Amino acid sequence: MAAVAEVLSTVASQPDPRGCELPTCPVCADSMVAAEASAYLSDHVISYLWTCDTCGYGFVTRHALKKFACN
């Protein structure tokens, strides 16, 4: 498997709830379509494994799951 780098993603509190934040490849800037795998690191942190179809670069993102703030 390709080398895997770890990218810590901070979840921004964006007003658009539909915004599914798909990462881009840090090597060739291609857009990731779907994560290859996901894993819960804890109750509030999920990590996704991404592999770039264009250059084969693999990386992991971590996302903190926040409570939904509904007005």
Ligand SMILES: [Zn+2]
């Ligand atoms: Zn790439």
